[in-house]
Amino acid sequence: MNANYRVRIPSPLRSYTRGHDAVIVTLPELSPDHAPPLRAIVAALDSAFPGIRFRMIDEQGKLRPHIAMFVGTKAVRDLSTPISPDTELMIVAALSGG
């Protein structure tokens, strides 16, 4: 059975999603008690929209300083965090710059 995740995309990244502000990412669910890590969802997102991952996560696997991710309403920076199916993710380009 597949696991679906709705991912909300901030405007700076919508050039990758052809303008869509939300996309559905589908992963095979490993087992009912083994939710895939956030890293796997981001990888699937990058497969669907090549290049999007590197703009938000650096080559050392860290979220870039002005990018935040919310799983539901909880901010998550650890990409190994397991994400239950049907959870909504929100990528936020934090207010910064000038």
Place this chain on the structure above:
Amino acid sequence: MPAAARPAARRVTLLIATRKGLWTLASDAARSRWTIGGPRFLGHNVHHAMVDPRDGKSWLAAARTGHLGPTVFRSNDRGRTWTEAQKPPAFKSGGGRSVDHTFWLTPCHANEPNAWYAGTSPQGLFRSTDGGASWTGVAGFNEHPQRKAWCGGDQDGTPDGPKMHSILVDPRDPKHLYIGMSSGGVFESVDGGADWKPLNRGVRADFLPQPTPEFGHDPHCVRLAGGNPDRLWQQNHCGLYRLDRPSTEWADIGGGMPKNVGAIGLPIVAHPRDPDAAWIFPMDSTDVWPRISPGGRPACYRTLDGGKSWRRQDKGFPSSQGWWTVKRQSMTVDARDPVGVYLGTTSGEVWGSRDEGRTWRCLARNLPQIHAVEASTA
């Protein structure tokens, strides 16, 4: 110059990389009328954009945004359409370092079509052999056991972050390379980047406890002299220098600058054909280093004798209250005769001279902060 040897009166295109996007200025054949184009990548922090002189139609732009990581865009149709690199410059996973931005782009040797070098912040060297679509780290530098000693930590860099710049390719030998690093100094490779050696003898580093170290210097900009690839010009944090190979000892050529102006700036550009001629744009480096035109009176200085003497060139510039900063990549020349000289300011103005700096006029204003200006007659 004899008419037969004179470069054709070709139109000039300036690529203007800014903190908020990429603009162009295109001239007529007389370089008297300029048409502005853009923006491309509106809102992106474009650190450098270059035309490939080998085909004249391929452009590369290094960009990031305030939020997003660094990437490179490439165009094969003179900037009409752009494609993002599939694999932008990035350090090896697990090595602990991350590219903040790609700072400098240099086409490789004329005999290596589609090959490019990129220098990053923090200091890293990358190479592409497919026109900028994918980039691989040059392990001979990025993994060199001395790299950390050469570059220092991130806190040792310039205010905008430590960076690799001034990637120079010997036109006679694609494996003969120079790089400049702020900080780190100038380094040379004779084997295509497999190994590197410091090349800083004679250059001061008076901000360090030992003012003449082997490395750790702060070259702001290094250029090969036109018509003589055995000569290098260097605008350094500690003055002006010239190196004539095979010597490895830089000569201080700042002594001819007026004392009230000083010999410190960010850019230096070489005449495309005359190895004795170069331009600089000095800045105020006193006290807390304002990095703006000394006294609010912007001026270029030109040498025609290899740096023995420098002559002020400011006709057309504001005579007072002109507080300009011109970054190391924001001054350039075209290949025409007489040479066109161009500069961009951090206050968003582009100025040009079509008579080798004798007279200047403003070509564009009200742009964002300018990071880089490059000229092409291709």
